[in-house]
Amino acid sequence: MIDILQNITAGLLLLGGAAFILTATLGLVRLPDLYTRMHAASKAGTVGSCVMLIALVFVPGADGVAGRVAAGVLFFLLTAPVSAHLLAKAAYVSGVRPSASSVADELKTTSARYKAK
Amino acid sequence: MSFDALFLQICGAIALVILSLSFLIVAFRVIVGPTLPDRVLALDTMTVVAIGFIAVAAAMTGLVVYADIAIALGLVGFLATVAFSRFIIASRGNADRDVGNEEHVRK
Amino acid sequence: MMRYGIVLILAVVWLAVSASYTVPNLVLGLIVGALVTFLVREQSGEAPKVRPFAVVSLFILFVKELLLSAWKVAKLVVSPKMNLRPGIFAYPLKVETDFEITLLANLITLTPGTLSVDVSDDRRTLFVHAIDCADIDAARRDIETGFERKIMEAFR
Numbered sequence: 001m002i003d004i005l006q007n008i009t010a011g012l013l014l015l016g017g018a019a020f021i022l023t024a025t026l027g028l029v030r031l032p033d034l035y036t037r038m039h040a041a042s043k044a045g046t047v048g049s050c051v052m053l054i055a056l057v058f059v060p061g062a063d064g065v066a067g068r069v070a071a072g073v074l075f076f077l078l079t080a081p082v083s084a085h086l087l088a089k090a091a092y093v094s095g096v097r098p099s100a101s102s103v104a105d106e107l108k109t110t111s112a113r114y115k116a117k
Numbered sequence: 118m119s120f121d122a123l124f125l126q127i128c129g130a131i132a133l134v135i136l137s138l139s140f141l142i143v144a145f146r147v148i149v150g151p152t153l154p155d156r157v158l159a160l161d162t163m164t165v166v167a168i169g170f171i172a173v174a175a176a177m178t179g180l181v182v183y184a185d186i187a188i189a190l191g192l193v194g195f196l197a198t199v200a201f202s203r204f205i206i207a208s209r210g211n212a213d214r215d216v217g218n219e220e221h222v223r224k
Numbered sequence: 225m226m227r228y229g230i231v232l233i234l235a236v237v238w239l240a241v242s243a244s245y246t247v248p249n250l251v252l253g254l255i256v257g258a259l260v261t262f263l264v265r266e267q268s269g270e271a272p273k274v275r276p277f278a279v280v281s282l283f284i285l286f287v288k289e290l291l292l293s294a295w296k297v298a299k300l301v302v303s304p305k306m307n308l309r310p311g312i313f314a315y316p317l318k319v320e321t322d323f324e325i326t327l328l329a330n331l332i333t334l335t336p337g338t339l340s341v342d343v344s345d346d347r348r349t350l351f352v353h354a355i356d357c358a359d360i361d362a363a364r365r366d367i368e369t370g371f372e373r374k375i376m377e378a379f380r
Contacts, residue, residue, distance in 0.1 A: 030301060031308070036308065039337065046294070048294075085330070089341055098310060
């Protein structure tokens, strides 16, 4: 009985995680500029990979995997915003500007660091 | 094979199809660019897709030690993105050469 | 004092990753943790005051917002006509220490429609990219009454 529930939960979590990863990649192609793409990749991507890892906890016969999955999920949650932030900053420094559809760019208008350019 | 074990296998197979599709989409972004940060972001997302593949493989075979590989891959992907970002910041003097799309790259 | 806490956390993470909860393994984790913190001894900062319950509440809020934001982004991406008004706005920081600014920036990145891009040199302004920048004042207010207040409650 427990096995049935476990198998079904694991299967559904795998499907859900894969769907989130698909939306992240779709966003990567459909959104207009790097910064909006980063929203899709860093949020939907992180949730997708975390959900797929969590699915492993429910696979029958998986002993001792819960601790590792918890450590992995925590690790993904901690690193995803760091790499997103660093890449966004690197892109801005290297001269990639938001797309023309943007309504505001206060980083350009208020920060002395980028005024000189 | 019992019904629920079969259900897990079917879900895994569908997830593999979805992930393959995602992988192709990301590959498109890696090739098209247009800027280096775009490509780095796409490669970072590729790591996420690969983690998904590994998770499905672990669930379908029942070999949950694959979870270790997924975590290690996440670690390597994070370090790679950080290293690329530092590289982009360090080489900003050459940024003009990377111009691919005039609408997005304005100096 | 803070260093011992970090060593302990590293040892616990080591136990979880190696999935063998034995005393020798714990000792090994403690030794490696002590070695690692010794290597980065120059970089350690001031220890923040921590209120455990407020931290747990912050974590729950964070997970909720992350799921919500992933759902919103997914919905936006699959909708046939994307009506985007992206932009970068400046957010005046109330939190002061490096630790708090880092935490706030990371939380902002994983919440609906916002992504922190840069911090000004004087550490007073955070530049946030928003996927829907039509109402900047509302976005600022959300951060101020949401995460920034929670962080101040948790670590002061």
